[in-house]
Amino acid sequence: MLNFGIIGTSDISHKFISSAHLSKYLQLSAIFSRKLETAMSFSTNYENVKLYTEWIKFLSTPIDLVYIASPNALHFEQAKSVLMAGKHAIVEKPMVSTPQELAQLRQIAQENGVFLFEAARNYHEEAIAIIRDFLKDKTVWGANFSYAKYSSKMPDLLAGQTPNIFSTDFSGGALMDLGVYTLYTAIGLFGRPNAARYAAHQLPSSIDLNGTGQLIYDDFLVSIQAGKNITSNLPSEIYTSEGTLTLNACQHISSAVFTKHDGSQLVLPIQAQVDSMLEEVQAIAQVIQAGNHDLANKWLDVAEAVHHTLYTMRQDAGIIFKADTHEN
Numbered sequence: 655m656l657n658f659g660i661i662g663t664s665d666i667s668h669k670f671i672s673s674a675h676l677s678k679y680l681q682l683s684a685i686f687s688r689k690l691e692t693a694m695s696f697s698t699n700y701e702n703v704k705l706y707t708e709w710i711k712f713l714s715t716p717i718d719l720v721y722i723a724s725p726n727a728l729h730f731e732q733a734k735s736v737l738m739a740g741k742h743a744i745v746e747k748p749m750v751s752t753p754q755e756l757a758q759l760r761q762i763a764q765e766n767g768v769f770l771f772e773a774a775r776n777y778h779e780e781a782i783a784i785i786r787d788f789l790k791d792k793t794v795w796g797a798n799f800s801y802a803k804y805s806s807k808m809p810d811l812l813a814g815q816t817p818n819i820f821s822t823d824f825s826g827g828a829l830m831d832l833g834v835y836t837l838y839t840a841i842g843l844f845g846r847p848n849a850a851r852y853a854a855h856q857l858p859s860s861i862d863l864n865g866t867g868q869l870i871y872d873d874f875l876v877s878i879q880a881g882k883n884i885t886s887n888l889p890s891e892i893y894t895s896e897g898t899l900t901l902n903a904c905q906h907i908s909s910a911v912f913t914k915h916d917g918s919q920l921v922l923p924i925q926a927q928v929d930s931m932l933e934e935v936q937a938i939a940q941v942i943q944a945g946n947h948d949l950a951n952k953w954l955d956v957a958e959a960v961h962h963t964l965y966t967m968r969q970d971a972g973i974i975f976k977a978d979t980h981e982n
Contacts, residue, residue, distance in 0.1 A: 659684035662723030673931035679939030726825035751825040751977035776905035799836040802881025833880030846959035852967035
């Protein structure tokens, strides 16, 4: 059993804790928050958990790893400190604001002999492995992956406020929040694209509310859609020379049906976990326990491809973060 601490007290943190405990691999031991009242409120349903408001004391507590689910722009510095303290880090997606930050974190993790992971849950779904295997003998002609969901923070934005998820200071926007899932699906299945582009509906600050993009491969294109001010009910599709594979979504995939050009259909043997983060937690915990740095580095190579693509797409659309001006 690995003991872990947590940074960030949003709903995603509760979901991670639930998945961690369900996995039987991880046990919550510590919570960090700048305000004691927030930590106390968050910890109500958990037993034998220590609460910290002092960063140094939190890093000194005897835990094996830290799950970081703070606002995007805070991930880099917090992960850097966690790794330098000799603890493993699981960083909620997007792990970093820029590819340069990821390169630094990888180096720090290696120097300190600890693991670094991006919590990109859909990459670890068994469904992705089944789909990848199914496509091995197929000629891919293209794909379309979509994830757009109306944000609970939209009313605040429309009222004139700037929630973190729509802030350049906090590396927000639709592409970084939901588009990252589409990229993990595409790159997880097809590898790193040769080039990428992105056009978006943007705020005056440059933050994207929704957008569409393309990933350019040698012989095909992949279209992606991401949105925070709209909701899309479209399925995702992969086009091959023999027919079309239709997925119910690009994350938490529960259905994959291949329709041949003659209309006949084949249903892939996919059954999604009720808990959408369980497979991710299990995979990460097993890698840590096995000391499997080779597999962890393979995952980081995929994360690197995703973040280079995110950065390219942001630059194409003119989305500029405060983090882009930092010399890390």
